[in-house]
Amino acid sequence: MDETKENRFMKYLRRERLPNIFCAGCGIGIVMNTFFNGMEMAEVPLEEVVMASGIGCSSRIPGYVKCDSLHTTHGRPISFATGLKLANPEMNVVVFTGDGDAAAIGGNHLIHSARRNIDITVICINNSIYGMTGGQISPTSPQGSYATTAPYGALENPFDLSRLVTAAGASYVARWTTAHPLQLSKAIKKGLNNKGFSFIEVISQCHTYFGRKNRMGSPIDMLKWMKEESVVKRKADKMDESELEGKIIVGEFHNKPAPELSQINCKLLEDKCTAGKSSAFRSAYQGD
Amino acid sequence: MKTENLFIQGNEASARGAIKAGCRFFGGYPITPSTEVAENIAIFLPKVGGTFIQMEDEIAALGAVIGAVWSGVKAMTATSGPGFSLMQEHIGYAAMTETPLVIVDVQRGSPSTAQPTMASQSDMMQARWGSHGDYEIIALAPSSVQECFDFTVEAFNLAEKYRVPVMVMSDEIVGHMREKITIPEKVDVLARQMPFEGPEEFLPFKAAPDGTSAMPAFGDGYKMHVTGLTHDERGYPDASNPEGHFQLVKRLCDKIRKHTDEISRVKNYYTDDAEIVVLSYGIPTRPSLKAVSMARDQGLKVGFIKLDTVWPFPEKTILEGVGGAKRVVVVEMNLGQIFYEVQRVLSGVKVELLPKIGGEIHLPEEILQKIKLQGGL
Missing domain, CATH: 3.40.50.970 (Thiamin diphosphate (ThDP)-binding fold, Pyr/PP domains)
Incomplete structure (x- = not known):
């Protein structure tokens, strides 16, 4: 392989913003690669994509991508994305978020958007820790795992985000890890093509904080752990609870089309509009 | 319609x-x-x-x-x-x-x-x-x-x-x-402005000297990055740059502060010869104006200033409206908020507060009583 050959997805990036802020070996690089791969597989041009993100390492992705993007407040990007989508349903709205952003401070927005089945693709990079603030415990940290704010091990039960979002009403839900880039690309493709709320959970390595605190100091250790401990959902469904202890269940959790909010809303506007045309598209630019 | x-x-x-x-x-x-x-x-x-x-x-x-x-x-x-x-x-x-x-x-x-x-x-x-x-x-x-x-x-x-x-x-x-x-059938509506520049030249976070700036929509091809972090004129994060932060935040404040006169809407009533001025905003302006006209009926030289815009605080307009008055009574439905702003602006004038909380509006008689209470009238 020619080592000087440029990554084929460089064309999607804001070159002037590179290098990025991510630690060498961070899972976010793999997620970005798989996102662009999935986007091409879905035949969605980047021109039709707008991104929103919250606060945290994962939420820095949109700032490097050459598309319109809102880097918003902690935990709330899905609420901004809801406004983006409803005001212009033509756009393909993608949210990048993390476990702290989506499951702790933003948990309410996550479940309500799933309930609405609004056509947004949420990619949640779950590294079980707060990376940007320096390694604090998160709502998805495994019980007993260590973090700066869990010096004696996590006391609480973690969220199973994919099951949570499935129960809340999302029409497409999948979980993979950064050790499964091809499966992940396919899930992103399906998520982008799904007209409804799509949630793709990516178990990812934060070797800098989670790894170091939990005896997996290198990204390779963590990728090996994810590969070895992953069980595909079809197989996991036949296993009992004790066999699944400490395992990462991967695969599609839900894939069933359902009525989507922005389309339902467009129908309402067509039915109720008495002003001749039902579209408010870019109406801010119209004078009196 | x-x-x-x-x-x-x-x-x-x-x-x-x-x-x-x-x-x-x-x-x-x-x-x-x-x-x-x-x-x-x-x-x-x-x-x-x-x-x-x-x-x-x-x-x-x-x-x-x-x-x-x-x-x-x-x-x-x-x-x-x-x-x-x-x-x-x-x-x-x-x-x-x-x-x-x-x-x-x-x-x-x-x-x-x-x-x-x-x-x-x-x-x-x-x-x-x-x-x-x-x-x-x-x-x-x-x-x-x-x-x-x-x-x-x-x-x-x-x-x-x-x-x-x-x-x-x-x-x-x-x-x-x-x-x-x-x-009315029609009202004046200000349309959002598209930039003259194309996506390559346009800077979404650079304002004209008059404080205004164009704003394209997502999907218009401008590929904007919008962040709450300190950012440069392109919108790119630049959070550890002291000078850049100062320039950005100063501009955000100045685009309003420096255009206070254009933004402000303040109405003066009977202020030309007023010795006492009542100042209020929102719903208590109505009993205030009533109280002021009752005072005028009694021969008292009382004026009234109604703030239609409260922020940015219309300092200059208030100073002009109060003119040579000796006393100002601020009527508001709290225990004193805008009162302190008025006090700050009118350093040489006696500024008094007529507060009211509990949910009921001031009565004109209460305001009239306050007007007459001091000031030797």
Whole structure:
């Protein structure tokens, strides 16, 4: 392989913003690669994509991508994305978020958007820790795992985000890890093509904080752990609870089309509009 | 649609004003005493192609509004004290990202949940300082149902002109009372400006000297990055640059501060020869004006200043209006908020406060008594 050959997805990036802020070996690089791969597989041009993100390492992705993007407040990007989508349903709205952003401070927005089945693709990079603030415990940290704010091990039960979002009403839900880039690309493709709320959970390595605190100091250790401990959902469904202890269940959790909010809303506007045309598209630019 | 005369509530007037001004998205959350704004707009918006959504909380409501604005529509929300508190996070975000939007805050008894069905003006300082950091917003204070309509229209135009959050500081009385109002066939609507430059040259966070800047929508090809972090003129994060931060925040403040005269709407009554001036805003301006005219009937040289815009604080206009008066009485429905601003501006004048909380408006007689209480009249 020619080592000087440029990554084929460089064309999607804001070159002037590179290098990025991510630690060498961070899972976010793999997620970005798989996102662009999935986007091409879905035949969605980047021109039709707008991104929103919250606060945290994962939420820095949109700032490097050459598309319109809102880097918003902690935990709330899905609420901004809801406004983006409803005001212009033509756009393909993608949210990048993390476990702290989506499951702790933003948990309410996550479940309500799933309930609405609004056509947004949420990619949640779950590294079980707060990376940007320096390694604090998160709502998805495994019980007993260590973090700066869990010096004696996590006391609480973690969220199973994919099951949570499935129960809340999302029409497409999948979980993979950064050790499964091809499966992940396919899930992103399906998520982008799904007209409804799509949630793709990516178990990812934060070797800098989670790894170091939990005896997996290198990204390779963590990728090996994810590969070895992953069980595909079809197989996991036949296993009992004790066999699944400490395992990462991967695969599609839900894939069933359902009525989507922005389309339902467009129908309402067509039915109720008495002003001749039902579209408010870019109406801010119209004078009196 | 022809000019209409209607007998409606202030909250409905705000909803109608918003739609007339071009609002085509409302993200809301129910809260007394503002709910009728959302209820009315939920009926009217779909009829003009606009979208209403009830979000899961007020934080999400304002988040959705900001998203809709960047999609190219004019958008608003309405709330009251407790919801206004929750919105502060995104008010700061909107100020930092120069996102034009309108918030109607129908003020109720505070602090905390206090008095849902009673009026106050207790959010005036929160409107100004509620989110963390140095930033500027614009706030108007309606005192009638007609002003609920007119000021909401004005709020949208000011928001678009300066790319800033604008607050209509209504209250439970003006929001719920019914009066006859006139809705004109046409109102002046300021359209959002597209840049002259193409995507390669355009800087989304560079303003003209007059404080205004163009704002394309997402999807227009400008590929903008919008962040609440300290950013450069392209919008790229630049959070560890002291000089860049100073320049950005100073500009965000100056675009409002330096245009206070253009933004301010202040009405003076009988101030030319006034020895005492009553100053108020919002609903207590009505008993205030009554009290002032009662005082005039009794031969007292009393004037009145009504602030239609409270923020940015119209310092120069107040100084001119007060002129040579010796005493100023500030009438407001809180225990003193704008009073301290007036005191700050009028350093050589005796400024007194006539506060009232509990939910009921001042009586003209109470104000007249205060006017006569001191000053040797």
